[in-house]
Amino acid sequence: MFCEYFEARVCRSCPLIREPYDLQVRNKERSIRRVLASLDRPTSRRTPAHPPAIKSRFEWLPTYRSPETGFRNKAKMVVSGSKKSIVLGLAPNEKHPTGIDLQSCPLYAPAIHAAFTPIRAWLQRLGARPYNIPTAKGEVKYVLVSANPAGDLMVRLVLRSKAALHRVEHTWSELQAELPNLRVFSVNIQPEHTTVIEGREEIILSSERYIPMPGIGTDLWLAPGAFFQTNTAASQALYAQAALGAETPTGNRLGFILRSGWFCLCPEFRRGRASDWCRSRGTRY
Structure with missing residues (x-):
């Protein structure tokens, strides 16, 4: 599978991406058989007319093969950049001080891909500052998007505090108008400066939960x-x-x-x- 982010060396989350999928599956099959070998105690059967036969206790069914693209039903996007130029993707680093845009990641389901542009535009209209990790300042930390096979969406906005909550409460309906399949919208408050994405407080703003x-x-x-x-x-x-x-x-x-x-x-x-x-x-x- 081709991925522009992997080839550009900005995202290395899929280290086996250049290995053919058939080979990956065969390697996994061999690995799991080795792991379970200690649980499989074959029995020996001997009859006068036949030599000993070794029979495994396991029945190995065909391995399920996933679609290679468009299968992931959840996206966890770091919000970085600036109020007027939002970046959704990976956190900033030395080579990419404003963050790494991952909106075109081939793993995400089509409904999630379609949601990124309206979400980004709405965040820029919202005007809340993205959270800055080195300075621990700013409000918007993450956008978490989930989708089911029918294309229904759940969008969660992770904020550092409730400072921008009033603006979110009064404008999230604009996002819903652009995403008619948005069924659940909530705000999560994560005040801690930590790698833990979500906080304990969840505020559901949509009528559906x-x-x-x-x-x-x-x-x-x-x-x-x-x-x-x-x-x-x-x-x-x-x-x-x-x-x-x-x-x-x-x-x-x-x-x-x-x-x-x-x-x-x-x-x-x-x-x-x-x-x-x-x-x-x-x-x-």
Whole structure:
């Protein structure tokens, strides 16, 4: 896959991008087989007419292959630049003192790509100063954008304080007019000078509080601050495979899925304390 940011050496987040996808998959398959080899205790079967046979306990299903582009359903964009020239992307560094624009990153879903230009224009009209990391001054820290397969959007604006909140409350409807598929809009307050993106206080300004994300048999409802796998298609395939495994009549389970929604749909989970944790992270079912 070609990426202009990787080739320009301004973003190195995808170190395997030049490696053919088929080769990446084969390497992953070999790696996971090595990891699980210690769990696979083959049995030897000998009959008078046949030599010993070694049979694996595992049935290896075909590996799921993700789309290479347009699959990521969430963007975490640092807001930098100036009030009149907003940059959405990576934080400033010595070579790029005003930040690195990543609006054309090929990983993001089309609905997220389409939202960047209106968001940037609205922020410039808002007139709040981007947060400056070295001086710890400024107000706007991040824009977090999530999208579901239908193109519905959730936009969260992370601010250092409530100094610009009044302006946001009175102008965010302009952004909604430009993005008719914007269903959830909120402001997160993160006053600390830290690499932790989100603060504890979330102020939801839209009438809707969730966007639906596809589950297995029912939708999951994603709230601000909740986690959902960033590759929607891959999570669907994962949940579907896990659902088939759950039908297997055995008392043993290897618990490898603990994210938004999956265990919340299990009666045993919903009766336990873990369901309270799930609700606290914004998952509705």
